[in-house]
Amino acid sequence: MRSLLSGKYVRDLTEDDLLSIITPHLPQADGVIVPSGDDSAVIPASDGRYTVSTDMLVEGHHFRRDWSSGADVGWRAATQNLADAVAMGAAPRSIVVSMGLPGDLPASWVESFAIGIAEACGHVGCGVDGGDLVGSELLTISVTVMGDLQRREPRLRSAAHPGQALIHCGELGRGYAGLELLTRGYTRELGVIPPTQTGLIDDFLRPKPPLVQALDACRENRIGAMMDVSDGLIRDARRMAKASNVWIDIESNYLAQHIEDLIPVARRLGLSDPWEWAMKAVLTGGEDHGFLATLDRPAERAWGPHTLALPEGFSRIGQTREAHTGGFVTVDGKPVDYAGGWDHFGE
Missing domain, CATH: 3.90.650.10 (PurM-like C-terminal domain)
Known part of the structure; x- marks a missing residue:
């Protein structure tokens, strides 16, 4: 692997290339039903099956504050994660949100962001149940969603059949x-x-x-x-x-x-x-x-x-x-x- 990567940088690779480098090194949870590589992982639990997925948004890469209000970004941050849960056939139950916040970010923007998150989650009855806030030079947002399969089998991207x-x-x-x-x-x-x-x-x-x-x-x-x-x-x-x-x-x-x-x-x-x-x-x-x-x-x-x-x-x-x-x-x-x-x- 080292020789294949020699002289290469992140800018030379696609997202799929990077995942193919990272995933072989990562351990899996005991009994994991669907590992990394689909829209969400599927983890067994004593009372059913749950999905978990996470996404990040970085200012300047995924959104611009001169285009988007805080509520817009909150809506987007929640929605893209809710879609990952549903793509597996799971009902979104809870999300946690972590943010890296620059010191000069207006507090009103943060409140607006929370309103946008709440609006998006309210449409599907999903809770917002924790997270983390840290200081950062760049505005970054990470959302993790947990979905309930309600005892159904997960819908997989690997389940397509000819015809x-x-x-x-x-x-x-x-x-x-x-x-x-x-x-x-x-x-x-x-x-x-x-x-x-x-x-x-x-x-x-x-x-x-x-x-x-x-x-x-x-x-x-x-x-x-x-x-x-x-x-x-x-x-x-x-x-x-x-x-x-x-x-x-x-x-x-x-x-x-x-x-x-x-x-x-x-x-x-x-x-x-x-x-x-x-x-x-x-x-x-x-x-x-x-x-x-x-x-x-x-x-x-x-x-x-x-x-x-x-x-x-x-x-x-x-x-x-x-x-x-x-x-x-x-x-x-x-x-x-x-x-x-x-x-x-x-x-």
Whole structure:
């Protein structure tokens, strides 16, 4: 390992590269059911199974205070963790929050942050039950979420099988479009741009994953594999494909509405090919925190006039075609040209 890493720095590696370096050295808890590598670990307990997952936010990397209020950041910090619990089929029960706070940070910002955390957790009945505060030169936030599987089996990204229907719940590309508008100097202030586009900015600053719908689908026991789409549809589909050793084919015609919704933004930004930009946003844009899943039945029985309806809120976006060692993702049967997606250590 030392020779492979010789001369390399964090800036030279992706998040997945770094995890592959770190995880082999780490011990596992006795009896752990799902170790590191999925959206949450799953730990056995005497009265059931619980999931645990953690995420960090660092000012300047994940948020900017000139764009986001404290409440926005609190909402985001909670929501991305709640989505990780739900992605495993677990009901979020409790979070703990740790913060590194610069001395010149206004106390009112900290209070606003707490309000945002409370708003996000209130939607799913999740408590905020502890944490830690330390002084820091840089504003940093760490949230850990505990989820209750309620005696269900966890939903794993490694559970996709050839021939299953590929489905998705939530938005695609809206967070990316909102970020592009912010980068160009637009704000949520009403009257500057149409309400539909200010809504995109709000969706970036405050992601709105369909937590209840995804959890209901798990309770109905209709989901095969599932994961949170936070780093872009293609990037996260590749993770599912790799974990499950399958070929995943995304069908672009089922993404048409997501694409059409973003074309006005591309035109506002003066882009030469609005459709191409919107397509790339839908396939590679992150921060929407929707849910990619397979249906626990063959695709030919998953839709059509004589089949059961999809779980509420989910729509068809493709199919798992066949087994493929190491995983493979295509769009309309063709290899994907887009790299894209969010990587914490990418440029």
